[in-house]
Structure formats: C-alpha cells, structure tokens
Amino acid sequence: MFSNLSAGALGLSLDHTQAIDLAAKHGFGGVDPDLAYLRGLGSKAAIAEHAASVQERGLSWGISNVPVALTAPAEEFRASLDGLPETLGLLSAAGVTRVGTWVRPMHDDLSYRRNWVLHVSRLHLVADLLADAGLRLGLEYIGPKTFWSTERFAFIHSIGEALELIADVGKPNIGLILDSYHWYTAGESAIDLVGLTDADIVSVDINDARDDRQRDEQQDLDRRLPGSTGVIDLAGFMDAVRAAGYSGPVKVEPFMKSLAELPVDEVLADVSSRLDRAINGPAA
Structure with a gap:
C-alpha cells in the first residue's frame, strides 16, 4: 500500500x-487524479x-469519484x-484503475429492502461499464x-451490510472503501476485518475521532487527524489492512477546516508523516 495525497479530502485548494x-x-x-x-x-x-x-515523479494514481448518484431519480x-x-475513457487513458462512491445510509421514502433492490440493480449497470474500462468501484x-x-428508513451503515450488498451484486470489480472513522x-x-483480501478493498481512509464525544455522538464531518486523539x-485497523495484503492507496480525510488556515507545506509534512507511521507501523 502507499500514502496518497487527496488535497480535496484535506480541504486544501490546490490545482x-x-x-x-x-x-x-x-x-x-x-x-488523486483530477477529471477536470x-x-x-x-x-x-x-x-x-x-x-x-x-509516474516519472514516483507517484501512482489514487482514486477518483464516479459521477453517478445511486439514489437519484430514474431520469x-x-x-x-x-x-x-x-468520463471512464479519460480515466482509462490516464491509467487510473480505482473509482469510488459512498452509500447513502438512510432514505425518507424507500424501505431498507426497496433501497437494497434499487442499489443492486443500479450497481449492476455501473459495474459493467466500469469493467469495460478496466476500473474497480469502491463503495x-x-x-x-x-x-x-436522521431519516425515516436507515440503510447500509456497517461493513457486514456493505459486503452483503457487494456479494448480492456479484460483480468482481466492486469492493470496499474502508475508512477507520466509519469502522469506529x-x-x-x-x-x-478478518478474512478480507486485497480484492475486497479498493481504497483506505484513515482518521481519528474527537475525544469529547461518545461513539454515537460523533459527527460525520467533524473528525481528527489519524493518531491525534487515540479514540480510534x-x-x-491497519494491522488488519496489512493482513489483507492490501496494495492500494491510503489517504487522510479529516474534514478539518483549520487545516486550510495553516501553511500548506506544514500540513502536508505532518499528514505524510502520519500516513507513513500508519502504513509502516510505529517504528516508521
């Protein structure tokens, strides 16, 4: 696996x-590749x-978002x-192999089962298009x-449910985006995480959580840099990712607005160091 810079995930305005x-x-x-x-x-x-x-700079591609809303109206x-x-032709020409999206974990109108059926049918279509372009999809x-x-019907919000959905779709190019924050x-x-293999994981995000909130009080868009609080x-988590033989990108996605107020080089030196320690272990 390798450390990956995702400027947008850090809230940094870099071209x-x-x-x-x-x-x-x-x-x-x-x-990360930039579609635009x-x-x-x-x-x-x-x-x-x-x-x-x-590639000559010693860099691999991370992951790109896939511009498809799985729960959008049919039209x-x-x-x-x-x-x-x-879009996929552009990514394929660049040699990008990983794209991702998130599964909305609730719905005001669709029951769990109806939402499940919707996701399975739509993921079939998306996965086939991605496979033709040599791309893997991370959920x-x-x-x-x-x-x-926050809405009437809860939907997928755990690794077990996500793996069941992937199995139900039955497409070999669909796997997980694992985020330590969502895992926690x-x-x-x-x-x-036991039993996962490299084929099951498309991308990995690492973050920490606030230490002044209980687990069920944590907010999705209010996280901390990995290793900052020790809550997670x-x-x-990383021992299990290594045991899976994972070979792809690992990035930080803390949603901390304060990072944009600091010197960019200071932020990236810190994030790079945290990623190296997480990937290689405490002695790194």
Whole structure:
C-alpha cells in the first residue's frame, strides 16, 4: 500500500499540478487524479503523456469519484449513465484503475429492502461499464448514527451490510472503501476485518475521532487527524489492512477546516508523516 495525497479530502485548494509537485516533495506515494484537468488536456494521447510524467515523479494514481448518484431519480440516473463512458475513457487513458462512491445510509421514502433492490440493480449497470474500462468501484459505508438516523428508513451503515450488498451484486470489480472513522462509529473492531483480501478493498481512509464525544455522538464531518486523539484503534485497523495484503492507496480525510488556515507545506509534512507511521507501523 502507499500514502496518497487527496488535497480535496484535506480541504486544501490546490490545482492538479500543485498537488503533484507537493506530493512528490513531501514523499507521498500517490496523488488523486483530477477529471477536470484530464478533460482539459484535449486528447487521450496527451492524457497518457501526463500520466507518464506523474509516474516519472514516483507517484501512482489514487482514486477518483464516479459521477453517478445511486439514489437519484430514474431520469437523472439514466442521464448520468449516458455520460459515464466519456468520463471512464479519460480515466482509462490516464491509467487510473480505482473509482469510488459512498452509500447513502438512510432514505425518507424507500424501505431498507426497496433501497437494497434499487442499489443492486443500479450497481449492476455501473459495474459493467466500469469493467469495460478496466476500473474497480469502491463503495464506502457511512457509520455515524448522527447521520443514518436522521431519516425515516436507515440503510447500509456497517461493513457486514456493505459486503452483503457487494456479494448480492456479484460483480468482481466492486469492493470496499474502508475508512477507520466509519469502522469506529459503526462499532466495529479488527475482528470485522478478518478474512478480507486485497480484492475486497479498493481504497483506505484513515482518521481519528474527537475525544469529547461518545461513539454515537460523533459527527460525520467533524473528525481528527489519524493518531491525534487515540479514540480510534488505528493500529488494530491497519494491522488488519496489512493482513489483507492490501496494495492500494491510503489517504487522510479529516474534514478539518483549520487545516486550510495553516501553511500548506506544514500540513502536508505532518499528514505524510502520519500516513507513513500508519502504513509502516510505529517504528516508521
């Protein structure tokens, strides 16, 4: 696995070329692709040349968002599918292999079962398009009770449910986005990660939680940098990720507005160091 710079996940306003330069400067192993930047290059040949230059800097691609809303109205969903092949062609030309989205953990109108059926049918379609482009899809479950309990019907908000959904879809290019914050807020432990393999995990996020809130009081968009409070058993989480033989990107996604107020180099040096310690163990 490798440390990945996702500037947006850190709340930093960096353009794509800045992100690449800073990722290389601070020892990250990868950087997220930027769809808008790739589209602006104008041709697949230019995209491939850009991707080669990124690789020459010692960087791998992280993960891109997939622009499809799984619970959108039918007409909107069909329209997003119509535009998806063009987007996937750009990512494929760049050599990107991972895209992701999150599963909305509640719904005001759809019962659990009806929502399940909707997700299975739509994920079938999306996964087939992604497979044609050589892409894997990561699904991220959302753990905080303060979020999934806010609408009439709760939906998937645990690793067990997410794995069941993936199994029901039955497409080999769908896996998990594992986030230590959602793992913690879902009340899970390292035992819940036993048996996972590299094929099951598309991307990994690591974060910590506030130490002045109980688990069920934690807010989705109010996290802490990994290792800051020790509320989350990050060592146990990462031991399980290593045991799975995971080989992909690991990023930090704390939703801390205060980071944007600090010098960028200071933030990235700190984040890079935290990622290295998490990936390689306490002695790193």
